[in-house]
Amino acid sequence: MKPKEQLFLELRTKGFRLTPQRERVVDIFYNLPEGEHLSAEALYSILKRETTDISLATSYRSLKLLASMGVLREVDFSEDHKQYELVRDEETPHHHLICITCGLAKEFESDIILKEALGIANGFNFEMVDLQMKLYATCLPEKADCPKRLETAS
Amino acid sequence: MKPKEQLFLELRTKGFRLTPQRERVVDIFYNLPEGEHLSAEALYSILKRETTDISLATSYRSLKLLASMGVLREVDFSEDHKQYELVRDEETPHHHLICITCGLAKEFESDIILKEALGIANGFNFEMVDLQMKLYATCLPEKADCPKRLETAS
DNA sequence: CTAGTTGCAAAGAGTTTGCAAGTTG
């Protein structure tokens, strides 16, 4: 992703201000392991936990702002919470495998799917803008790398 | 999809009752062109328009009930409204191409995508349960079969 | 300084639920 300094400059250029809250929000996302996502609530509680004074409203506002600047992307697989992830520059569209047992979401990419999707959009006379696939699954009993699975397996 | 009579029988078997409201809801979905979806609000206003006395709450409740029986499926591409579609029996997982200009959703299937998804789930040691792909797109200027596009095109 | 930002609490949108009255089987 773009260096933080560049992002901060971009903020100012657009007439926005670099507040401590925004700085921390950016930090959190830049340090988030690739493939992880945060909701406004989750972001809020992380920030609360680590001294940073922030309100839930500001958490929501920062996410919206950063998403509108193309720094974050809204992804929606947890039904009721919108989640946000960092947009990384090298990136090709990626998809999510969501464990219906524990809710864990893993990312993956696929050229085959991408190519097929482009072709399909074309066939409908549409131009593809974004692609999101959600693959709901349960982990197999033998290889239980899903924490919840171990609990429920009797 | 399964014959209405069978569905009604199934209702009774499970201790549910066949109320006029439920009967109409089922009718509406059975007569809906393949690939169309309804939200609770939309269903409610269709039913209101055509004499059937129904409340919004019952509209929500019927959708939930029918979804829990596997008659309807929840699909979520319009951000804020949950939509429901009829589950048709012959069906393979299908996907949605969503026009970001007018919101129109077209359905499509793809063996290639299905096969790829199965393989990927397997690679993660997961068993695929459901697959939903959302392909966001705009229609191409030359072939504007999207109503809104014509308006906005200056 | 002054325009942008924050926190708070109130307002909104979509959905669910408690309850008394009404229906189905």
Place this chain on the structure above:
DNA sequence: CAACTTGCAAACTCTTTGCAACTAG
């Protein structure tokens, strides 16, 4: 009739917003 459903309105959840106090540049 008894159990299930309905309509209504109130409650809930997630998110947005108005406003006065605050702050970055």
